[in-house]
Amino acid sequence: MTAHPAIAGIPLVLGGNVFGWTAQGDEGFAVLDAFYEAGGRMIDTADVYSAWIPGHKGGESETYLGQWLDSRGVRKDMRIHTKTGMLGGKELYEPDRVLKSLDASLDRLRCDSVDLYYAHRDYDELPIADIVAAFDGAVRSGKVASLGASNFNAERLGEALAVADATGAEPFTALQNEYNLVARAAYGAELQQLCVSRGIPMLPFFGLASGYLTGKYRTEEDFAKSSRGGRARELSGDNGPAVLDAMDAVADETGASHAAIALAWLVRQPGIPAPIASARTVAQLEELLAFTRLELSDAQLARLGAAAG
Structure with missing residues (x-):
């Protein structure tokens, strides 16, 4: 796969959903500093982060x-990825609304442009x-280097690429869908083949299944201990316990954490x-970065x- 201009540094995109929410002040800056010092160069955010929190309206992360x-x-060293399309309905994809959303994101990011x-x-x-x-209008504005699609299926992404080919519009050149050891439907064989054949990198979210794949959630008591527990239960799927058993064995063989194993896979x-993975503390970030030193057989x-499965 050829290099994508929005991909650089170590092979981890730092998830921005926690910033301005559970990662704030000096502690959040410490995470970002540590990521940069480790060679991290990609950060993913969105204009909707973190509108789900009472009192927030979106844009807090940016x-x-x-x-x-x-x-x-x-800024010159970083590849900044952001998204639009969740703070409303289909009207957000009217050409003028896309440009308006982009400008608002750039104002919050204090940037003249975004990489993806x-x-x-x-x-x-x-x-x-x-x-x-x-x-395409966002790219033509000179404020966007490249475009990505998130939560698109194979049929619609394929149609989008065909339209871009036919019209000369800027194509989607990256994909961001849910994908991990316990949830693989959103990046199935057809979509994988399309991405590989077109050289489209897939940068998956929920790589740790909201914490389930850290191995910290195994019983109902575990799920009840944390506000993330309910989401981890939802994402664990029917095959969750079997996956954790297999991860336990690999952890014994390698000495690696479950998080590192999930990301290395x-x-x-x-x-x-x-x-894409998020860290609220420097300790959590260090646990994530361990996957870059793990080579699974x-x-x-x-x-x-x-x-x-």
């Missing part, structure tokens, strides 16, 4: 990241040509150069994949 970028003077701008979801009631044209899957990869 605002916080903009403060860090400005205070550290590292995603359509955060598909609105299948819209003709795909309309979505392609609207995001991801980067060995077709079309995936880097997963073919046999271990096969056992993990078989457990996933």
